[in-house]
Amino acid sequence: MDTSRMPVNWCNTTFGEICYIQNGYAFKSKDFQSEGVPIVRQSNLTGKDVDLQNAVCVPNQFLEECDRFIVRKGDILIGMSGSIGEPSVYKYDKPALQNQRTGLLRPQGDIDVSFIKFFLANAHGILLEKSKGMAIQNISAIDIQSISILLPPLNEQKRIVDKIEMLFSDLDKGEALLKQVQQQLGVYRQSVLKAAVTGELTREWREQNEHRLESGEALLRRILELRRKNWNGRGKYQEPTIIDTSALPQIPDTWVWVSIESLACDEKNAIKAGPFGSALKKEFYVGSGYKIYGQEQVISGDSQYGDYYINEEKYELLKSCAVKPFDVLISLVGTIGKVMVLPEKIEPGIINPRLIKISFDLSIYDPKFFKMYFESAFLKSMYHLDAHGATMDILNLSIIKNLPFVLCSSIEQKEIISKVDDIFSQIDALEKWCATELARSGMLRQSILKAAFSGELVPQDPRDEPASELLARIQAERASAARDGNAPKTAGRRGRKATT
Numbered sequence: 001m002d003t004s005r006m007p008v009n010w011c012n013t014t015f016g017e018i019c020y021i022q023n024g025y026a027f028k029s030k031d032f033q034s035e036g037v038p039i040v041r042q043s044n045l046t047g048k049d050v051d052l053q054n055a056v057c058v059p060n061q062f063l064e065e066c067d068r069f070i071v072r073k074g075d076i077l078i079g080m081s082g083s084i085g086e087p088s089v090y091k092y093d094k095p096a097l098q099n100q101r102t103g104l105l106r107p108q109g110d111i112d113v114s115f116i117k118f119f120l121a122n123a124h125g126i127l128l129e130k131s132k133g134m135a136i137q138n139i140s141a142i143d144i145q146s147i148s149i150l151l152p153p154l155n156e157q158k159r160i161v162d163k164i165e166m167l168f169s170d171l172d173k174g175e176a177l178l179k180q181v182q183q184q185l186g187v188y189r190q191s192v193l194k195a196a197v198t199g200e201l202t203r204e205w206r207e208q209n210e211h212r213l214e215s216g217e218a219l220l221r222r223i224l225e226l227r228r229k230n231w232n233g234r235g236k237y238q239e240p241t242i243i244d245t246s247a248l249p250q251i252p253d254t255w256v257w258v259s260i261e262s263l264a265c266d267e268k269n270a271i272k273a274g275p276f277g278s279a280l281k282k283e284f285y286v287g288s289g290y291k292i293y294g295q296e297q298v299i300s301g302d303s304q305y306g307d308y309y310i311n312e313e314k315y316e317l318l319k320s321c322a323v324k325p326f327d328v329l330i331s332l333v334g335t336i337g338k339v340m341v342l343p344e345k346i347e348p349g350i351i352n353p354r355l356i357k358i359s360f361d362l363s364i365y366d367p368k369f370f371k372m373y374f375e376s377a378f379l380k381s382m383y384h385l386d387a388h389g390a391t392m393d394i395l396n397l398s399i400i401k402n403l404p405f406v407l408c409s410s411i412e413q414k415e416i417i418s419k420v421d422d423i424f425s426q427i428d429a430l431e432k433w434c435a436t437e438l439a440r441s442g443m444l445r446q447s448i449l450k451a452a453f454s455g456e457l458v459p460q461d462p463r464d465e466p467a468s469e470l471l472a473r474i475q476a477e478r479a480s481a482a483r484d485g486n487a488p489k490t491a492g493r494r495g496r497k498a499t500t
Contacts, residue, residue, distance in 0.1 A: 006150065006455075007150070007152065007454075007455030007460050008460045008462060009152070009153045009156070009460060009462070009464050009465075009466040009467060010150050010151060010152050010153070010455060010460075010467050011150075011151050011466070011467040011468040011471055012148060012149075012150055012151070013148075013149060013151050013471055014145060014146060014147060014148055014149065015105075015144050015145055015146070015147045015149060016144075016145030016146065017471065017474070017475070018107065018108055018109070018111050018116075018149070018151065018471065018474060019105045019106060019107050019108060019111070019116060019144075020104075020105070020106040020108060021103060021104065021105050021106075021141040021144050021145055022068075022069075022098075022103070022104050022141050023080065023100070023102075023103060023140060023141050024040075024069060024080075024098040024099045024100045024101060024102045024103070024104065025066055025068075025069045025097070025098065025099065025100060026099075026100040027039055027058060027062075027066075027097070027099055027100075031058045031059065031062070032056040032057065032058065033056070033057050033058065033059065034056075034057060035057055036057035036058050036059050036060050036062075037057055037058050037059070037060055037062055037063055037095065037096060037097055038052045038055040038056070038057050038094075038096045038097070039055060039056050039057065039058060039096065039097050039098075039099050040052075040055065040071050040077055040090070040096050040097065040098055040099060040102060041055070041056070041099040041101070041102065042079045042080075042081070042082070042083060042086075042099075042101050042102055044088075045077055045078070045079055045086040045087075045088040045102070046086065046088055047085075047086040047087070047088060047121070048088060048089075049088055049089050049090075049091050050071075050077060050088045050089065050090045050091070050092070050096075051088075052092065052096070055096075058097065062097060063095060063097070066097055069097050069098040069104075070095050070096075070097060070098075071090050071095060071096040071097060071098050071104060072090070072095060072106075073090060073091060073092060073093055074089070074090065074091075074106075074107075074113050075089070075090045075104055075105070075106050076088070076089055076090070076104070076105040076106070076107070076113060076116055076117050076120070077090060077098065077102050077103065077104055077105075078102065078103045078105065078120060078144075079101065079102065079103075080101050080102055080103045080138060080139050080140070081101040081137070081138045081139075082101070082137065082138075084124075084127050084128060084131055084137055084138075084139055085120070085121070085124045085127055085128075087105075087116075087117045087120035087121055088117075089113060089114070089117055103139070103140075103141055103144060105120075105144070108474045108477070108478070109470065109473055109474040109477060110154050110470065110473075111154075111157070111470075111474075112154065112157040112158055112161055114161040114165070115157040115158075115160060115161050118160075118161065118164055118449060118452065118453075119149060119453055121449060122446070122449035122450065122452070122453055123147060126147055127139055127143075127144075127147075130143040130144075130146075130147075131143075149453075150453060150454070150455070151467040151470070151471060152455065152460075152467055153461075153464035153465050153466060153467050153470065154464075154465065154467075154470055155461065155464045155465070156458065156460060156461065156464055159458045160452050160457055160458055163452070163457055163458050164448060164449070164452055164457070167448050168445065168448070171441050171444065171445060174437075174441060175438060175441050178434045178437055178438050178441075179434075179438075181430070181434055182431060182434050182435075185427050185430055185431055185434075188427065189424065189427055190376065190377045192420060192423050192424070192427075193372055193373075193375070193376035193377070193378070193420070194376055194377065194378045196372055196376075196416050196419070196420050197372060197373045197376050197378055197379070197406060198249065198251060198378065198406075199251055199252040199255055199406075199408070201416060201419055201420070202412055202415055202416055202419065203252075205412070205415055206252060206254060206412065209411075209412075212409075212411065213254040213409055213411075213412070214254065214409070215253055215254060216251075216252075216253060216254055216255045216256030216407070216408075217256060219254070219256060219407065219408075219409065220256045220258060220262070220407065223262065223361075223364055223407075224239075224240070224262070227240075227262075227266055230266050231266060240258070240259050240261035240262040241259035241261055241401060241402070242259070243257045243258060243259050243404045243405075245257045245404070248404055251406055252408070254408060254409065254412070255406050255407065255408045256406070256407050256408075257404045257405070257406060257407075258404075258405050258406075258407045259401065259402075259403075259404075259405065260358065260400055260401055260403065260405055261401065262405075262407070263360055263361065263364070263365045263370075263405060263407065264358055264359060264360060264361065265359045265360060265361040265362075266361070267359060268320075269320045269321075269322075269359075270358065270359040270360075271356070271357075271358050271359075271397070271400075271401070272320060272321055272351075272356065272357055272358075273332075273353075273355075273356050273396070273397045274321055274350075274351040274352045274353040274354060274355050274356070274357075275318050275321050275350070275352075275353060276353065277353050279317075279318060280292070280310075280318065280350075280352055280353065284310055284314050285308050285309065285310065286309050286310060286311050287307075287309065288309050289309040289310055289311045289312060289315070290309060290310050290311070290312065290314075290315040290347075290348055290349045290350065291306075291308070291309055291346075291347040291348065291349030291350075292306070292308040292309060292310060292349060292350060292351075292352050293306075293323060293329060293349055293350070293351050293352065293355065294306065294308070294351070294352040294354055294355060295331045295333070295334070295335065295338075295352075295354050295355065297329070297340060298329050298330070298331045298338050298339070298340040298355065299331065299335055299338055301340060303340065303342055303343060303346055303347075304347075308352075309349075310349075310350070315348075315349075315350065318350050319350070321350040321351050321357070322348070322349070322350050323342060323346065323348075323349060323350065323351060323357055324342075324346075324359065325342055325343065325344045325345070325346055326341060326342060326343075326344070326359075326360070326362060326367050327341075327342045327357050327358065327359050327367075328340070328341055328342075328357065328358045328360065328367050328370055328371065329342065329351060329355050329356070329357050330355060330356045330357075330358070330374065330395070330400070331354065331355060331395075332354050332355060332356060332394060332395045332396060333354050333394050333395075336394065336395040337374060337375065337380060337383065337395060338375070339370070339371040339374050339375055340371075341367040341368060341370075341371055356395075356397055356400060358370075363410070364407070364410060365407065365410075365413070366410070366413045366414065366417060368417050369413045369416060369417060370405075372416070372417070372420060373405065373406065379403065382403060382404070383395060383399055383400070383403055
């Protein structure tokens with residue numbers, strides 16, 4: 001830390017000199033209950049205040065058995081493992097207990113609690129530098145104790161806190177408005193999709209082009225007749241599933257409800273779920289060959305993402321799951337119902353067990369229209385009723401085959417896609433602007449904190465008591481407590497009861 005330009009009446013010290021710091025205790029989940037003494041875990045840290053709304057509790061006797069880990073009003077807690085940081089102030093009157101993976105900081109003497117919290121938010125990069133671990137980063141109480149801090153006089157600490165809170169309040173209001181806009185844009189996006197897939201978006205267009213359109217029943221009849229004709233000589237023809245339309249909303253006269261089978265192309269495996277897990281284990285993966293398409297491509301929207309491959313021999317065994325240009329891929333587990341339309345140029349490959357692929361008859365149905373329809377809240381409300389697994393949402397081929405799909409003429413599909421693309425491009429631009437402004441607000445917060453802890457946010461007052469005297473009092477109080485046997489003990493790994 002650069003102390004060459006120390007602000008007047010400031011002094012250089014470490015966190016260990018001005019704060020009591022300790023690691024938490026590993027409470028056992030078998031002791032958790034809905035009432036009693038709340039346990040402060042990392043999930044209760046918001047980056048502002050500790051939130052006990054969803055906190056677990058332990059029996060009241062733990063307050064005595066684990067008194068070393070009592071959390072009091074005004075204490076600061078910080079994440080120590082994984083999500084490092086998020087300094088949060090405990091503002092409840094009732095005591096709580098500190099769980100493992102959290103650090104407790106209790107400012108000594110008259111040190112301003114909010115000043116310490118804001119400093120920790122500013123020192124997030126330092127905390128990360130001190131963290132250890134490969135997959136999961138961790139810091140300890142000793143790591144925090146060693147952090148250097150330029151300590152201003154007590155009166156200036158309060159002025160700094162007041163100024164930060166005033167400036168942050170203005171930023172909070174601006175960010176709240178931006179997030180509200182983002183939410184409204186999401187609602188608007190869904191309303192556009194609903195209007196698109198129910199015919200409302202192109203109502204005027206249909207009125208102007210009525211002479212070019214056939215009825216929905218005539219359109220479906222023509223498609224099915226063509227399918228039967230093309231099937232001739234290929235064995236027994238199976239009619240597509242008939243959709244029960246009695247409970248479905250009304251659609252335009254030139255539209256018709258159909259099953260997914262009516263829209264797929266006349267090819268074997270046009271609608272296909274991925275292979276069983278045992279048929280595609282990770283031990284079959286190779287460095288290059290035939291690509292394995294999974295949820296990572298669908299969720300990211302990038303068909304080139306990922307580097308999982310199988311060799312030609314395995315590909316031939318699983319060729320029924322092969323993809324081709326303009327196929328639609330649907331995610332089945334977790335983030336269900338996400339759709340990707342494969343581009344014209346793709347790597348040859350297969351889908352994995354977490355996807356379904358559909359090859360459409362491109363002469364009657366545009367995959368982009370399917371993506372709009374399948375990702376609309378209008379359809380999601382139908383399949384979410386049936387898509388609940390034991391621990392996560394799960395979609396399957398049976399559910400999709402029983403869903404109702406709307407079919408309109410190819411020229412109207414193109415008109416809908418064009419209108420939606422135009423509207424979505426405007427929404428995308430506004431969402432990008434919101435994200436940029438939110439990022440700018442975040443950078444402004446960091447600039448405010450940086451100025452605050454370098455003495456540039458508020459003016460110094462030479463009449464303030466020097467911070468060195470505040471530090472001397474804290475040291476004297478600690479020495480006195482140590483002589484009297486009242487000094488707080490740093491919590492050990494296993495110890496629960498405080499001893500003096």
